[in-house]
Amino acid sequence: MQLSRVSLAFAAVASLGIATTSYGDILAYEGFNYQASSLNTANGGIGFSGAWVTNPNVPLSQTSLNYPSGTNLTPIGGSASSPGNGIANRNLSFTINNETEGTYYFSFLIQRSAPPNITSGVFVSGLQLQPHPGNGLARIDLGIGSDGFLRACIDGQPCNKPNYAIEEGVTYFVVARLDTAAGEDRLRVAFFNPSQQVPNSEPVWEIDRMLTLAESISTIAIRGGGSTAWDVDEIRITTTYAEATGAIPEPASLALVTGSALLILRRRSR
Ligand SMILES: [Ca+2]
Numbered sequence: 001m002q003l004s005r006v007s008l009a010f011a012a013v014a015s016l017g018i019a020t021t022s023y024g025d026i027l028a029y030e031g032f033n034y035q036a037s038s039l040n041t042a043n044g045g046i047g048f049s050g051a052w053v054t055n056p057n058v059p060l061s062q063t064s065l066n067y068p069s070g071t072n073l074t075p076i077g078g079s080a081s082s083p084g085n086g087i088a089n090r091n092l093s094f095t096i097n098n099e100t101e102g103t104y105y106f107s108f109l110i111q112r113s114a115p116p117n118i119t120s121g122v123f124v125s126g127l128q129l130q131p132h133p134g135n136g137l138a139r140i141d142l143g144i145g146s147d148g149f150l151r152a153c154i155d156g157q158p159c160n161k162p163n164y165a166i167e168e169g170v171t172y173f174v175v176a177r178l179d180t181a182a183g184e185d186r187l188r189v190a191f192f193n194p195s196q197q198v199p200n201s202e203p204v205w206e207i208d209r210m211l212t213l214a215e216s217i218s219t220i221a222i223r224g225g226g227s228t229a230w231d232v233d234e235i236r237i238t239t240t241y242a243e244a245t246g247a248i249p250e251p252a253s254l255a256l257v258t259g260s261a262l263l264i265l266r267r268r269s270r
Pocket of ligand 1: 063
């Protein structure tokens with residue numbers, strides 16, 4: 001009897017917490033929910049202006065990559081492969097102005113599907129955030145080096161990387177936070193392997209660097225090169241950490257309500 005009372009109280013607290021929490025806005029989402037076999041001219045998702053333009057072809061799989069276990073997000077549709085030594089661009093329907101104060105989150109799934117290849121130097125393949133299709137100015141690269149390491153790079157500046165290479169055939173969840181401001185901007189990145197719990201509050205970021213982005217961000221790109229074969233899925237751009245990761249926010253009021261509920265239960269049990 002007492003147990004069911006406790007369960008009901010927590011169910012009520014949980015539903016209250018969710019019902020009163022704002023999750024902010026998803027600015028863009030691409031889950032690769034397409035029947036076609038290639039990405040060129042695909043025009044789904046939200047937050048985009050126009051379709052994907054790929055050069056060369058980007059093969060689509062009908063199977064999604066998976067989030068780390070316990071992540072409160074569900075992939076849809078399939079996933080995309082890397083475009084060989086090419087690029088796939090898609091314009092956003094909004095612009096991130098790097099000279100105005102703002103906070104943005106980016107998340108996506110990435111998996112390396114071939115051994116490292118460093119015969120031609122380290123080339124970074126991955127998701128690019130850039131001002132114009134293909135010109136590479138003020139570009140942020142989040143992805144995989146041809147040496148097999150995860151990397152976060154800013155165009156023309158040294159890359160940052162965690163001190164481990166990513167395993168072939170293992171999907172990693174990449175979460176990034178970009179704070180824009182007049183003058184210097186700040187980029188933070190964390191990588192989660194399939195068994196790592198994505199925390200409900202912001203993680204200890206593995207990469208945290210200041211940078212100066214000269215232009216706005218209005219395009220995303222899937223960039224291939226250096227013979228690094230990889231897959232990408234579930235691209236999100238949001239204004240909150242919760243929307244980017246599926247984390248359940250913990251509003252201050254929830255702690256208060258939980259405390260009150262426990263107090264009531266203690267009184268009843270006496
Ligand atoms: Ca998907």
